[in-house]
Each structure stands twice: as structure tokens, then as C-alpha cells.
Amino acid sequence: MEKNTRANKKSSKKRVAVFDLDGTVFRSSLLIELLEELIEEKIFPKKARKVYSRELQNWLNRKGSYEDYIEKVILAYHRFIKKKRAEDVWKAARKVVSDQKNFTYRFTRCLVSELKKNYYLLAISGSPQEMVREFGKKFGFDRTYSRIFETDKKGRFTGKILFEDMIKDKGKILKTVVKKKGLNLKDSIGVGDTEADIPFLKLVDYPIAFNPNLQLYRYSQRRKWPVIVERKNVVYRLNRGRLPQIVKTVLKNLKCPR
Numbered sequence: 001m002e003k004n005t006r007a008n009k010k011s012s013k014k015r016v017a018v019f020d021l022d023g024t025v026f027r028s029s030l031l032i033e034l035l036e037e038l039i040e041e042k043i044f045p046k047k048a049r050k051v052y053s054r055e056l057q058n059w060l061n062r063k064g065s066y067e068d069y070i071e072k073v074i075l076a077y078h079r080f081i082k083k084k085r086a087e088d089v090w091k092a093a094r095k096v097v098s099d100q101k102n103f104t105y106r107f108t109r110c111l112v113s114e115l116k117k118n119y120y121l122l123a124i125s126g127s128p129q130e131m132v133r134e135f136g137k138k139f140g141f142d143r144t145y146s147r148i149f150e151t152d153k154k155g156r157f158t159g160k161i162l163f164e165d166m167i168k169d170k171g172k173i174l175k176t177v178v179k180k181k182g183l184n185l186k187d188s189i190g191v192g193d194t195e196a197d198i199p200f201l202k203l204v205d206y207p208i209a210f211n212p213n214l215q216l217y218r219y220s221q222r223r224k225w226p227v228i229v230e231r232k233n234v235v236y237r238l239n240r241g242r243l244p245q246i247v248k249t250v251l252k253n254l255k256c257p258r
Contacts, residue, residue: 013184017115018174018200020192021125021135024210025108026100029070030127030135033100035077037092044080051076066213077128082159086130086151093130097138107228107235108191108210109139110256114246116140120183124170124200143181145173171199187244195219206244 022029038044052072058064081089115121121141125132132146147167150160166172178185190197190204195215201207209220209227220227226241228251235254243251250256 016183017119017189018122024193030131097134113256174200
């Protein structure tokens, strides 16, 4: 009797679906868009663009990698966030989300819309908290984890990052949330686009590599994970990895509110 009670209790736990956001749900980087808005609002100086302009041009010309570009964007943000008012950054973040709330991939937008009915939705992103929290709230995520920049007593950023080790390990975050919220990893779903997402993709029952970079693509091929690509107005699978019925239904219909 006790064994059956434990089994019933476990089966009653809510299932979890975990998503990366940048390049997975949002069709750009939340950090990039926030940084550009801060420059436009003159909160950051225009010279901030010089930090990453060469890498951006190289990436656009397919002479350099996106990873090199985003590393310089991160460097620029870290360099110029110090002493800026948190209130100004939150305001800029809300504006970006409001203006670009529809700049999302159709597949993941529809999947999130469908999963929120019966799943606990978790988003994990390396972008700043100000953008991730606003974006997550807009799309109905139950919890978001992101990079948190410290503020002083006057509400200005110090330039330091809090809990940086944790945000670098997305698998550890998923385990923490599952334990804290009493969730169930059975039939869990994970969606990511880079090798940084592998730690949480390895933990879920149904990992999905969506628009993966080369490193995640190769890893997915070895593990026989499904690879899904959205290009222009076409969404297609590159292999026949395991997918739950709810994902198959979304792939077939791709109908969801904007």
C-alpha cells in the first residue's frame, strides 16, 4: 500500500518543460536588443558599439562566428553597466519586450502556448535578469533564471554578477527547481540551441535541439536527439528522434495565438 501511495504521489507531480530563450524562443539575443536600446536611450554611450562592431560585421559576412560576436556584446554590457540606474535599465527592458514581443519563432511560440496548459514552464537564459524576467512574464513562464547584476543601496549597478557559477550550469538549475517545486521529470521536455543547453537537455525525457549550432547539432546526432529547424516559413525535422505527442501535434498544426 505504501509503495502504491508513493507511486501515485510521484505521478501526480506536475511535469516540467525547460527552454533556453535567446535564439530558441526569441529570434535574437535578449542581451543584444537590451544593449542596443540602452545605447539608443543614451544610457550607454555610442562608443559601446565599438567593442563588438568588428565581430558583428565578420559574423554578418560569414567570416566570423556568432560566439565571437556575442562574447564582445557581453563584454560591452559588463563594461558600461557599472553605475547605471537599475530603474533605467528595467524601463528599457520593458520597452524592448513590448516592441519585440512578436519577434519569436513560430514553433517554440506555439509549443510554449500549448505546454503552459499542463506543464510547469521554466526558462533559463544567460541574458540579464531585467530582460529575461520581462520576456518570461509576457509568455507565461512559471519561473525564469538569468544573469543577475548586483545593485548598491542607491539602486545603481556595481558591475558585479551574483550567483554566476549557478547560471553557467543549466542542468543544476533544473535539478534545483524540480526539487524545490516538487516537479516530475517523467515526460519532461527541453528545448535548446547551443552546447550550453546540453546539461539540462540530458536530464529531460524529450530533449529537442532547435536551430542548433554546430556543437549541439553534432552532440544531438550522437545521442539521436530530434533536431528541428525553422527557416523562413518552414519548420522541419532533420532526423527521427523521439518526440512526445504534444510536440508532434504542434509541428503538424503550428497554430497558436500571436
